[in-house]
Amino acid sequence: MNRKKILTSIMAFIFACNLIAGCQSKENEPSVPVMGTNIEDVTDAKTDITTEAAKVTQPEETTVTETVTDSTTAEEAPETQPEIHTQPETEPPVPPEPETEPETQPAPPPVTEADNNGNGSGPADYVSTTSKGYKIERIDGITYVDGIMMASKTYTLPASYDPGIRPEAYNAYLEMKNAAAQDGITLWIVSGYRSYYDQEIVYAGWVNRDGRDVADTYSSRPGHSDHQTGYTFDLNSLEQSFANTAEGKWLAAHCAEYGFIIRYPDGKERYTGYIYEPWHVRYIGVEKAKKITESGLSLEEYYGITSDYADSEDN
Numbered sequence: 152m153n154r155k156k157i158l159t160s161i162m163a164f165i166f167a168c169n170l171i172a173g174c175q176s177k178e179n180e181p182s183v184p185v186m187g188t189n190i191e192d193v194t195d196a197k198t199d200i201t202t203e204a205a206k207v208t209q210p211e212e213t214t215v216t217e218t219v220t221d222s223t224t225a226e227e228a229p230e231t232q233p234e235i236h237t238q239p240e241t242e243p244p245v246p247p248e249p250e251t252e253p254e255t256q257p258a259p260p261p262v263t264e265a266d267n268n269g270n271g272s273g274p275a276d277y278v279s280t281t282s283k284g285y286k287i288e289r290i291d292g293i294t295y296v297d298g299i300m301m302a303s304k305t306y307t308l309p310a311s312y313d314p315g316i317r318p319e320a321y322n323a324y325l326e327m328k329n330a331a332a333q334d335g336i337t338l339w340i341v342s343g344y345r346s347y348y349d350q351e352i353v354y355a356g357w358v359n360r361d362g363r364d365v366a367d368t369y370s371s372r373p374g375h376s377d378h379q380t381g382y383t384f385d386l387n388s389l390e391q392s393f394a395n396t397a398e399g400k401w402l403a404a405h406c407a408e409y410g411f412i413i414r415y416p417d418g419k420e421r422y423t424g425y426i427y428e429p430w431h432v433r434y435i436g437v438e439k440a441k442k443i444t445e446s447g448l449s450l451e452e453y454y455g456i457t458s459d460y461a462d463s464e465d466n
């Protein structure tokens with residue numbers, strides 16, 4: 152019977168322990184979540200603090216980073232921007248290089264122009280002399296005789312040559328006009344500068360009206376016009392009767408004093424290639440204008456050059 156008592160008491164003890172254990176576990180279960188929540192809250196709080204801390208710190212870091220980035224871009228920029236010429240103020244040392252490069256680069260264009268001109272009108276630059284020993288230079292497709300830019304039936308200007316009216320020629324004209332006014336003579340410009348393409352239209356119009364052979368006696372083919380030099384004016388009237396007017400006579404008598412010549416004088420068609428044009432004056436400077444005018448020769452005769460189209464033998 153002792154055994155039974157012992158077993159029973161043991162059983163009772165175990166049972167009691169289970170009960171107690173059950174109570175403990177029940178108490179423990181709810182407490183765990185509570186504890187967890189608390190921990191999480193604390194953690195959240197920490198996170199908030201950390202975040203805030205991060206917020207506080209980040210601005211500084213960001214600013215630093217931006218500053219660094221800026222300085223980086225600023226340093227990189229000079230390499231790209233030299234061409235833009237905007238940054239000289241930021242870093243003086245760098246700009247000097249870009250400025251030097253542009254100067255070096257512009258050099259190529261002249262070569263290109265020379266090529267274009269070469270394509271338009273024959274041989275490369277050269278120097279020779281006229282039949283009377285005056286120097287002929289050919290520079291970038293343009294011919295100069297004794298330093299005078301030539302445009303005639305023999306000598307052409309490139310189609311791309313588009314100088315506009317020459318200030319020195321226009322100023323000389325104004326001076327002449329004022330002087331004429333003091334003598335009671337009124338001068339005005341009927342036609343001044345004409346580009347290659349302007350002349351193309353003008354010449355085509357005359358050819359259409361009179362045919363090419365006749366048009367060639369008074370109108371230039373494109374690239375051959377004296378007006379394309381920018382040194383030429385047609386004054387007052389495009390009638391040959393202009394020569395007999397007070398204005399025409401004054402012009403013939405005084406234009407050389409202002410650097411102009413009557414480019415196509417009376418009776419010189421065989422040399423100049425054009426009929427008498429008492430209205431057409433060409434600026435070549437006072438000294439040369441006086442010499443040629445006093446010689447009584449056309450410009451072609453004076454220098455010993457021709458004015459013939461390459462196909463003139465066909466006509």
Ligand SMILES: [Zn+2]
Pocket residue numbers: 378383384385431
């Ligand atoms: Zn003219």
